[in-house]
Amino acid sequence: MREEPGEKRVFLPDFTQKLTGIGFEVFIEEGYGNSLNFYFDNYKSDNPSIHPLEREEVFKQDYVLILRSPHDGEFVLLGKNSCLISMLHYPTRPLRQKIMGENNIQAISLDGIVDDFNVRLVENMKSVAWNGLEAAYTQFEKYTPNLIREDGSPWKVLVLGTGMVGKQAMESASKLGKKERNYEHIRLGGPGAVVTAVGRNITHNKSQMIELLAESDIVVDATQRYDPSKPIIPNEWIAYLPEHAIIVDLSADPYTLDSKPPVVKGIEGIPHGNLDQFIFEKDGPNWGKTIPQSIPTANKRKTISCYSWPGIHPESCMRHYGQQLLPLMQVLHKKNYHTLSPDGMYFERALFRARLDSYLKKQIKR
Amino acid sequence: MNKTSNHKITVGLPLMYHEQGEKRGFLPDFIYALEKNGADVFLEHDYGSGMKLEASAYSDAAPGVTFVSHNDAYQQDIVLNLRCPSDDDLRKLHPGSCLISMLHYATRPERVNLLRSLRLKSISLDSIKNDSGNRMIENFRAVAWNGLEAAFQTLQNTYPEPGFFSPDRQAIQITLLGAGALGAYTVKAAVHYGSIPLHEKLAQDNVPGVIVTAVDYDITNHARIMRGLLSKTDILVDASARVDSTRPIIPNDWLAYLPAHAVILDLSVDPYQQKLGKNYTKGIEGIPQGNLDKFVLFPDDPAYARIPDYVRKENRRNVVSCYSWPGIHPAECMQMYGQQLRPIMRILLNQGGLNGINPNGRFFERAIGRALLSKIGR
Numbered sequence: 001m002r003e004e005p006g007e008k009r010v011f012l013p014d015f016t017q018k019l020t021g022i023g024f025e026v027f028i029e030e031g032y033g034n035s036l037n038f039y040f041d042n043y044k045s046d047n048p049s050i051h052p053l054e055r056e057e058v059f060k061q062d063y064v065l066i067l068r069s070p071h072d073g074e075f076v077l078l079g080k081n082s083c084l085i086s087m088l089h090y091p092t093r094p095l096r097q098k099i100m101g102e103n104n105i106q107a108i109s110l111d112g113i114v115d116d117f118n119v120r121l122v123e124n125m126k127s128v129a130w131n132g133l134e135a136a137y138t139q140f141e142k143y144t145p146n147l148i149r150e151d152g153s154p155w156k157v158l159v160l161g162t163g164m165v166g167k168q169a170m171e172s173a174s175k176l177g178k179k180e181r182n183y184e185h186i187r188l189g190g191p192g193a194v195v196t197a198v199g200r201n202i203t204h205n206k207s208q209m210i211e212l213l214a215e216s217d218i219v220v221d222a223t224q225r226y227d228p229s230k231p232i233i234p235n236e237w238i239a240y241l242p243e244h245a246i247i248v249d250l251s252a253d254p255y256t257l258d259s260k261p262p263v264v265k266g267i268e269g270i271p272h273g274n275l276d277q278f279i280f281e282k283d284g285p286n287w288g289k290t291i292p293q294s295i296p297t298a299n300k301r302k303t304i305s306c307y308s309w310p311g312i313h314p315e316s317c318m319r320h321y322g323q324q325l326l327p328l329m330q331v332l333h334k335k336n337y338h339t340l341s342p343d344g345m346y347f348e349r350a351l352f353r354a355r356l357d358s359y360l361k362k363q364i365k366r
Numbered sequence: 367m368n369k370t371s372n373h374k375i376t377v378g379l380p381l382m383y384h385e386q387g388e389k390r391g392f393l394p395d396f397i398y399a400l401e402k403n404g405a406d407v408f409l410e411h412d413y414g415s416g417m418k419l420e421a422s423a424y425s426d427a428a429p430g431v432t433f434v435s436h437n438d439a440y441q442q443d444i445v446l447n448l449r450c451p452s453d454d455d456l457r458k459l460h461p462g463s464c465l466i467s468m469l470h471y472a473t474r475p476e477r478v479n480l481l482r483s484l485r486l487k488s489i490s491l492d493s494i495k496n497d498s499g500n501r502m503i504e505n506f507r508a509v510a511w512n513g514l515e516a517a518f519q520t521l522q523n524t525y526p527e528p529g530f531f532s533p534d535r536q537a538i539q540i541t542l543l544g545a546g547a548l549g550a551y552t553v554k555a556a557v558h559y560g561s562i563p564l565h566e567k568l569a570q571d572n573v574p575g576v577i578v579t580a581v582d583y584d585i586t587n588h589a590r591i592m593r594g595l596l597s598k599t600d601i602l603v604d605a606s607a608r609v610d611s612t613r614p615i616i617p618n619d620w621l622a623y624l625p626a627h628a629v630i631l632d633l634s635v636d637p638y639q640q641k642l643g644k645n646y647t648k649g650i651e652g653i654p655q656g657n658l659d660k661f662v663l664f665p666d667d668p669a670y671a672r673i674p675d676y677v678r679k680e681n682r683r684n685v686v687s688c689y690s691w692p693g694i695h696p697a698e699c700m701q702m703y704g705q706q707l708r709p710i711m712r713i714l715l716n717q718g719g720l721n722g723i724n725p726n727g728r729f730f731e732r733a734i735g736r737a738l739l740s741k742i743g744r
Contacts, residue, residue, distance in 0.1 A: 154585060
């Protein structure tokens with residue numbers, strides 16, 4: 001993945017060994033894994049089915065597996081019969097979808113692989129929430145040892161959104177973002193955290209929200225908005241947060257004012273972070289770099305934001321994804337993009353739903 | 367129980383004889399899937415009648431199905447029953463056969479011993495887990511939504527002036543004990559009043575919504591904080607999974623801090639029981655246990671008399687409790703379980719039964735492997 005230097009994730013040697021066990025020949029881009037101190041020998045491990053290859057050639061294989069989507073200009077590298085497997089986010093990336101369509105690209109979007117109940121099979125929502133809250137509590141811990149305050153009061157966390165990420169955020173917030181830290185906190189008689197969650201039927205209510213914000217130590221944006229062109233917390237409401245409060249941006253919607261509809265962050269006027277920088281001091285030099293000028297920013301609080309939260313702990317993240325992917329790769333060894341059936345077995349049906357073709361046909365029906 | 371060339375695996379599905387309100391049975395399309403995968407299926411007479419399904423609904427879907435007596439349904443290679451059968455019924459299974467049911471090994475040691483002494487094999491539905499440790503046969507969503515739906519219906523009648531439906535009332539305050547898997551579903555259900563139509567109606571009428579405050583088990587040791595929370599709580603929900611079930615999270619004394627109109631919702635449904643000299647209690651001390659026949663329990667309900675003497679129960683509020691929350695909407699529940707169970711049964715039947723399952727094999731085999739009685743330490 002050619003992303004920011006902080007993006008270190010690669011599939012692990014154990015995963016590629018298992019792919020060969022399924023029957024795949026595996027071709028690895030030169031230098032793959034170096035970010036995690038893995039080298040070709042770690043992947044090869046005397047396995048005759050694992051080979052090094054240049055990037056351009058890797059893109060010509062039957063399946064091209066890359067966690068984050070290649071950049072728009074790289075789609076032309078894909079072979080005519082190759083199938084790209086990646087987090088492609090069809091619904092929110094119309095431009096990418098258009099380029100793939102124009103290039104007749106066969107693609108399976110990892111975030112579109114869902115079971116019969118529409119539950120994603122390749123996801124790491126847990127890491128999104130836990131990594132974000134871990135970072136926030138760590139900031140407090142710098143000046144509050146063991147997170148025990150002098151007045152003995154519990155940490156108050158306000159979670160906006162009650163979907164998949166919101167649910168995980170509640171659990172991680174209640175456990176201080178890290179179980180080990182929570183155990184120690186309990187052992188020392190700490191009061192823990194009180195976590196309040198609200199959905200749409202409260203977030204629109206200004207007076208209620210101001211009351212909640214005024215007593216929050218941490219505010220978490222875990223929303224999925226119907227209308228991403230409007231923030232949930234306008235910048236002026238941030239003024240009601242205590243000075244020491246931290247904003248945690250788990251939704252990580254980017255500012256894309258030129259898209260239709262335009263997209264702004266759920267909490268207005270906060271920066272958009274990535275794996276290189278995800279902690280933003282309110283008077284820090286990079287505060288405004290990612291915020292368009294037309295966005296109000298008068299009110300600021302320390303903000304934690306990252307486009308790829310699971311990437312903070314790259315190895316455990318990739319172990320997790322590898323485990324989720326293996327049964328799907330078993331199906332893809334027997335079938336291909338064109339022979340996947342909506343009436344096949346459990347994993348085959350899930351893969352079928354994630355094909356670009358399936359997505360586009362569904363859109364046309366709508 | 368292995369399938370041979372001349373023996374098809376037989377699957378028995380007895381009726382569940384629990385409270386009258388227990389109406390669930392697997393649906394015809396699931397029975398068809400069993401048959402399609404090579405099983406001979408034996409249903410107890412009247413199977414599905416609780417959901418108003420005629421025998422013909424099953425025989426139309428799965429022509430090979432045979433209706434048999436209660437005893438005969440238990441005499442098959444595999445016996446599939448959502449809730450664990452009574453001890454008497456367990457004794458009807460023949461040694462070596464396989465029981466598939468919600469067996470809750472961890473909290474039912476006597477049951478584990480009985481299954482072993484009867485030389486039965488078993489797969490506990492609640493222990494079938496994927497590689498990430500997530501349950502694959504579960505209906506937490508129904509537990510949360512059905513429970514919250516009932517709790518809000520009760521609160522509508524108890525809520526003080528200006529009334530539950532008034533745009534002038536305060537936001538509803540829910541205090542949630544437990545932020546784990548069940549708690550997560552509870553939050554979503556709670557902010558939607560446990561009912562999408564009710565949620566839409568109240569939103570349309572501009573009635574203030576719902577605020578959910580979750581506390582992990584540990585904060586509940588801090589009485590001062592908890593009392594503050596309880597005093598402004600409209601619905602108190604127990605969705606906890608306690609490590610030590612001999613200690614309540616909310617002692618009965620604390621219930622006095624709840625407003626008089628408050629409703630207590632018991633989603634964890636931990637039992638009161640005495641085992642090996644220990645007294646086990648519910649997470650909220652002194653609330654009664656409901657079931658599918660009666661799950662709304664007022665402070666003068668006779669169910670309080672069934673609470674063991676070692677439990678304090680002086681402080682009371684309206685309680686909503688049900689041992690089998692998903693069973694409130696039986697057909698939807700069984701649709702869900704059937705769909706979740708189908709790939710498990712397919713691999714079990716295609717592998718010729720339990721002996722053909724490799725606990726280190728493919729995804730669903732590994733999942734089954736984690737749920738075997740033989741996996742439980744002695």
